[in-house]
Amino acid sequence: xxxxxxxxxxxxxxxxxxxxxxxxxxxxxxxxxxxxxxxxxxxxxxxxxxxxxxxxxxxxxxxxxxxxxxxxxxxxxxxxxxxxxxxxxxxxxxxxxxxxxxxxxxxxxxxxxxxxxxxxxxxxxxxxxxxxxxxxxxxxxxxxxxxxxxxxxxxxxxxxxxxxxxxxxxxxxxxxxxxxxxx
Amino acid sequence: xxxxxxxxxxxxxxxxxxxxxxxxxxxxxxxxxxxxxxxxxxxxxxxxxxxxxxxxxxxxxxxxxxxxxxxxxxxxxxxxxxxxxxxxxxxxxxxxxxxxxxxxxxxxxxxxxxxxxxxxxxxxxxxxxxxxxxxxxxxxxxxxxxxxxxxxxxxxxxxxxxxxxxxxxxxxxxxxxxxxxxx
Numbered sequence: 001x002x003x004x005x006x007x008x009x010x011x012x013x014x015x016x017x018x019x020x021x022x023x024x025x026x027x028x029x030x031x032x033x034x035x036x037x038x039x040x041x042x043x044x045x046x047x048x049x050x051x052x053x054x055x056x057x058x059x060x061x062x063x064x065x066x067x068x069x070x071x072x073x074x075x076x077x078x079x080x081x082x083x084x085x086x087x088x089x090x091x092x093x094x095x096x097x098x099x100x101x102x103x104x105x106x107x108x109x110x111x112x113x114x115x116x117x118x119x120x121x122x123x124x125x126x127x128x129x130x131x132x133x134x135x136x137x138x139x140x141x142x143x144x145x146x147x148x149x150x151x152x153x154x155x156x157x158x159x160x161x162x163x164x165x166x167x168x169x170x171x172x173x174x175x176x177x178x179x180x181x182x183x
Numbered sequence: 184x185x186x187x188x189x190x191x192x193x194x195x196x197x198x199x200x201x202x203x204x205x206x207x208x209x210x211x212x213x214x215x216x217x218x219x220x221x222x223x224x225x226x227x228x229x230x231x232x233x234x235x236x237x238x239x240x241x242x243x244x245x246x247x248x249x250x251x252x253x254x255x256x257x258x259x260x261x262x263x264x265x266x267x268x269x270x271x272x273x274x275x276x277x278x279x280x281x282x283x284x285x286x287x288x289x290x291x292x293x294x295x296x297x298x299x300x301x302x303x304x305x306x307x308x309x310x311x312x313x314x315x316x317x318x319x320x321x322x323x324x325x326x327x328x329x330x331x332x333x334x335x336x337x338x339x340x341x342x343x344x345x346x347x348x349x350x351x352x353x354x355x356x357x358x359x360x361x362x363x364x365x366x
Binding site (some may be wrong): 006038049051066070074076078079080 | 252262
């Protein structure tokens with residue numbers, strides 16, 4: 001019995017960069033093409049896997065390691081995974097890559113929306129609360145975001161639309177033969 | 184493209200009941216038949232998913248919920264999962280069942296080795312440490328084990344061999360058409 005190639009798309013970027021919106025469109029398109037997807041969105045993961053973790057560097061790293069391990073196990077069975085997480089540290093992202101790489105493809109997508117844009121949007125009002133000091137260890141304000149040193153793809157969350165970004169990712173997956181070519 | 188039916192085999196029982204030994208044989212047989220397996224053994228899970236959890240009832244339940252959620256996500260993609268965990272509470276086991284059931288088959292296997300036998304074996308020396316009070320909240324000694332109210336299969340870890348128990352599980356999976364019939 002043939003098995004489809006497993007892969008994990010890992011979207012990283014600032015809060016409000018557009019990761020979840022892009023992920024939602026990407027997941028919808030993959031599922032419409034008959035491909036089930038496991039969604040490891042920051043909020044779901046914090047609820048299901050990491051409920052007692054804080055936002056210290058050690059706990060953030062542990063959170064990303066858990067995501068990487070679970071994504072790897074799903075990828076192993078030919079599954080498709082879409083991760084959307086701030087994941088501010090390069091080391092943890094590369095650790096996640098190593099946990100998936102053993103089992104299938106890992107696609108690191110940097111959602112490169114500048115801080116000026118994400119803070120201006122401030123959809124959830126989190127930046128205002130971070131600036132006032134109500135929220136501490138907030139990535140981009142009171143905590144670092146390390147720009148990915150080796151992303152597989154960079155999409156722009158400020159100029160292009162989320163649908164365009166999702167399409168770029170689908171094209172990339174097709175180029176890497178992780179999805180069947182429909183052209 | 185055809186997809187294999189996903190399933191999760193969940194082995195529950197006392198420490199030293201023989202869960203991991205049976206799981207190892209089962210996994211070896213499944214992999215020999217070309218079926219990749221994700222192993223969610225108690226030790227691996229405590230390291231990768233639940234490193235900061237204790238052995239209170241709340242934390243044990245959370246641990247089993249995490250296992251159930253991850254097993255469900257893997258099962259969703261047609262994967263095979265083998266869980267080996269003490270999982271002393273019926274409620275948590277049934278919660279794990281619900282998390283997997285949405286995506287595929289859940290097979291609860293009760294490894295019914297009596298306490299007198301597991302304590303006499305005491306392979307890891309844990310029962311002695313529990314009796315002396317060095318380890319607290321130890322299932323069977325200072326903490327409860329609820330016998331499963333609705334196991335799909337009961338295997339005897341005291342009279343039969345681990346290989347026989349693994350074969351019983353394989354037969355059960357075949358009967359439920361989760362594995363191809365080779366007879």
